[in-house]
Amino acid sequence: MDSLVIDIAVLVLAGFVGFAVISKVPNTLHTPLMSGTNAIHGIVVLGGLLLMSEAHGILEQILLVIAVAFGTINVVGGFLVTDRMLGMFKSKPEPVKAQPDDAEDPEAGA
Amino acid sequence: MLAGATVFLQTTNFIDASYIVAFGLMIYGMMGLTGPRTAVRGNQTAAVGMAVAVIATLLRKGEFHGSATVWLILVGIVIGTAIGVPAARNVKMTAMPQMVALFNGVGGGAVALIAWVEYRHAFSRGGFGDWSLRVMIFELFGAIVGSISFWGSGIAFGKLQEILPGRPIKLPGRAQPVLNLALLVIAVGSAVVLCAGTHSQVLFIVGILLVAAVLGNMLVLPIGGADMPVVISLLNAFTGLSAAATGVALSNPVMIVAGMIVGASGTILTDQMAKAMNRSVPAIVAGGFGGAVAAPAAGAGSTEGQTVRSTSAADVAIQLTYARQVVVAPGYGMAVAQAQHAVRELERALEEKGVEVKYAIHPVAGRMPGHMNVLLAEADVPYELLREMDDINPEFSRTDVTLVIGANDVTNPAAKNEPGSPIYGMPILEVDRSAAVIVLKRSMASGFAGIDNPLFYDPKTSLLFGDAKASVSEITAEVQAL
Numbered sequence: 001m002d003s004l005v006i007d008i009a010v011l012v013l014a015g016f017v018g019f020a021v022i023s024k025v026p027n028t029l030h031t032p033l034m035s036g037t038n039a040i041h042g043i044v045v046l047g048g049l050l051l052m053s054e055a056h057g058i059l060e061q062i063l064l065v066i067a068v069a070f071g072t073i074n075v076v077g078g079f080l081v082t083d084r085m086l087g088m089f090k091s092k093p094e095p096v097k098a099q100p101d102d103a104e105d106p107e108a109g110a
Numbered sequence: 111m112l113a114g115a116t117v118f119l120q121t122t123n124f125i126d127a128s129y130i131v132a133f134g135l136m137i138y139g140m141m142g143l144t145g146p147r148t149a150v151r152g153n154q155t156a157a158v159g160m161a162v163a164v165i166a167t168l169l170r171k172g173e174f175h176g177s178a179t180v181w182l183i184l185v186g187i188v189i190g191t192a193i194g195v196p197a198a199r200n201v202k203m204t205a206m207p208q209m210v211a212l213f214n215g216v217g218g219g220a221v222a223l224i225a226w227v228e229y230r231h232a233f234s235r236g237g238f239g240d241w242s243l244r245v246m247i248f249e250l251f252g253a254i255v256g257s258i259s260f261w262g263s264g265i266a267f268g269k270l271q272e273i274l275p276g277r278p279i280k281l282p283g284r285a286q287p288v289l290n291l292a293l294l295v296i297a298v299g300s301a302v303v304l305c306a307g308t309h310s311q312v313l314f315i316v317g318i319l320l321v322a323a324v325l326g327n328m329l330v331l332p333i334g335g336a337d338m339p340v341v342i343s344l345l346n347a348f349t350g351l352s353a354a355a356t357g358v359a360l361s362n363p364v365m366i367v368a369g370m371i372v373g374a375s376g377t378i379l380t381d382q383m384a385k386a387m388n389r390s391v392p393a394i395v396a397g398g399f400g401g402a403v404a405a406p407a408a409g410a411g412s413t414e415g416q417t418v419r420s421t422s423a424a425d426v427a428i429q430l431t432y433a434r435q436v437v438v439a440p441g442y443g444m445a446v447a448q449a450q451h452a453v454r455e456l457e458r459a460l461e462e463k464g465v466e467v468k469y470a471i472h473p474v475a476g477r478m479p480g481h482m483n484v485l486l487a488e489a490d491v492p493y494e495l496l497r498e499m500d501d502i503n504p505e506f507s508r509t510d511v512t513l514v515i516g517a518n519d520v521t522n523p524a525a526k527n528e529p530g531s532p533i534y535g536m537p538i539l540e541v542d543r544s545a546a547v548i549v550l551k552r553s554m555a556s557g558f559a560g561i562d563n564p565l566f567y568d569p570k571t572s573l574l575f576g577d578a579k580a581s582v583s584e585i586t587a588e589v590q591a592l
Binding site: 003004007008010011014015017018019021022023024025026027028029030031032033034035036037038039040041042043044045046047048049050051052053054055056059060061063064065066067068069070071072073074075076077078079080081082083084085086087088089090091092093 | 133136137140141143144145146147149150153154156157160163164167168170172173174175176178179182183185186187189190191193194195197198199201203206209210213214216217219220221223224226227228230231244342343346349350353354356357358360361362363364365366367368369370371372373374375376377378379471473478479480481483484487488490492493494495496498
């Protein structure tokens with residue numbers, strides 16, 4: 001098979017995988033999902049890395065340095081801010097539920 | 111031995127295998143985002159996948175061909191890190207919509223720049239082999255969509271950061287959609303001319319990058335604040351799809367897969383947000399609803415001449431304390447007033463009095479998908495208390511008091527009852543079904559859609575005027591004093 005055909009096959013399949021996975025993300029996590037996907041589309045940094053050695057002249061070098069910087073902002077910033085945000089999503093603290101029992105019977109184990 | 115290992119690490123097979131591992135980790139990581147418990151690990155897994163992809167690319171044979179390459183790559187990475195890390199560390203949760211808009215934009219910008227360099231390479235070689243048509247079609251798509259995303263996100267950032275006015279800015283009448291369509295035709299037309307074999311860098315820069323830039327501005331300027339969740343999602347999808355197109359042009363599987371995941375995610379979110387507003391994406395892109403004052407039809411639904419009942423913090427505190435179940439319905443006003451921590455304090459005070467408190471989250475409350483959830487999570491509200499619209503709506507009939515904080519259109523019963531209303535058919539939080547409603551409002555100004563809200567005139571509704579944060583703190587103090 002022509003490699004272009006293979007690439008387009010990957011494109012289509014990845015689209016279906018994306019739909020299947022992302023459809024299951026609950027509304028609660030939509031903002032982290034968006035910042036997480038911000039990080040993932042930072043994959044364009046690879047484009048800059050792949051082309052840099054072929055850059056001719058100062059203009060192409062500047063364009064690619066900016067592209068690499070943009071991609072890096074996406075990757076580093078996106079994953080960090082998502083991590084920070086997800087760290088805030090906490091479940092109900094367990095001790096609160098256990099408190100009434102503890103008060104009555106401190107010896108009772110968890 | 112060591113040399114042998116180095117050679118192996120540089121083989122195409124090893125690098126391709128690493129790419130497969132990389133996108134596998136990214137997909138697995140995104141699967142973790144389906145629940146708050148697994149999400150942190152999921153995000154970290156995806157980050158490892160990204161690191162694998164970057165390292166594999168740097169290992170490639172000939173990657174550092176040319177003495178300047180290593181330094182140029184280093185400069186790019188250092189600049190990106192120096193900007194990205196402090197931004198991610200310091201951004202306030204209330205400013206997340208701007209941050210996401212900005213991140214969408216730089217991704218799109220990177221795609222457009224890469225496309226430009228790829229075009230110059232094709233131009234300098236001058237030849238048209240098999241590869242060049244592939245590169246051409248996908249890079250030109252990436253250039254157009256990436257450029258739209260970059261400039262559109264810039265405008266969205268400006269509106270959210272309030273550098274630009276949030277109201278729609280548009281040409282009169284039908285001129286705006288016609289102009290946008292014309293710009294799109296010019297950009298696509300230029301792309302076709304370039305693909306047909308005309309080599310002209312001027313045409314690429316002017317016909318593709320510049321026209322798409324203007325189009326990006328023109329698409330987002332007419333969009334009002336309340337439609338922002340849709341626009342941010344759409345720009346997210348654009349950036350993802352343009353990244354995937356670059357992946358095809360460079361025949362890089364990990365770029366294709368990662369780009370398509372983002373494209374799918376953005377598309378799903380766009381669709382969900384548009385559904386939650388009962389509007390079509392083309393209608394939103396055409397603009398002119400969010401913020402444009404649609405003259406309310408004076409008729410059966412008119413609220414003119416009706417009076418509202420205002421209340422005091424002390425009365426609200428009594429109502430809340432003697433309730434069995436209280437539902438809080440927050441909106442963008444809570445974000446503006448930064449009232450989330452005060453709201454959490456009130457919830458704690460009420461829980462100590464034995465009142466059950468839940469939060470009703472409308473999908474388009476705020477300026478981006480999930481905006482309210484993040485703010486409340488920041489204020490340590492356990493995510494179990496955050497209920498989605500379909501989940502909480504049946505509960506309102508069992509709710510004693512609903513506290514509406516800075517939300518308007520998403521609670522407007524006209525969406526259900528008045529076929530003439532501009533928001534008729536939009537799914538809403540059915541707060542009017544609870545026994546009593548308290549609305550915290552800054553003033554009697556109408557919501558972002560400019561539509562009068564009959565909820566305020568409902569006999570069981572009382573309004574507490576003032577800054578949301580101050581009002582909530584006052585109520586909390588009164589509750590604690592009871």
